[in-house]
Amino acid sequence: MRKFLPVLGLLILILSCKSRQVQPDVFPDRQLIFGSGGGITGAVTTYALLEDGYLYVQKSRTDSFELVKKVGKSQARTLIQKAETLGIPGMELNVPGNMYYFVRYKSPDQQGNVVWGDFATKVKPEIQAFYTELTTLTQITE
Secondary structure (H helix, E strand, C coil), X not given: CCCHHHHHHHHHHHHHCCCCCCCHHHCCCCEEEEEEEECCCCEEEEEEEECCCEEEEXXXXXXXXXXXXXXXXXXXXXXXHHHHHHCCCCCEEEECCCEEEEEEEECCCCEEXXXXXXXXXXXXXXXXXXXXXXXXXXXXXX
């Protein structure tokens, strides 16, 4: 029994040091939400990149986000700052088409939403390029 107590104590210490993942819907800091949807099925795929570097996905008809992977905190913060530089916080553009794409910015004190896809309305090329940059994060490398 005496040998078991130090092992148990060490196990508890190790488990308490494990970082916890916070779901996007309750994440308190800045985050980028992006994805696409529409078409015949109306399916929507939503990704959430949190400032701590965790990337989540939510597919149509599901309520929860699933962890995709963790990118570096510095990379996540750089992308969030790029969204700020592009002016996405405070921006409101909602011109979806049959197929649409979106980038949302959320922070405790600001929000912004850009939705595009309508052929008659063009979004800035910088925002399209930013969306492409974000979608490259979703590719899983093994």
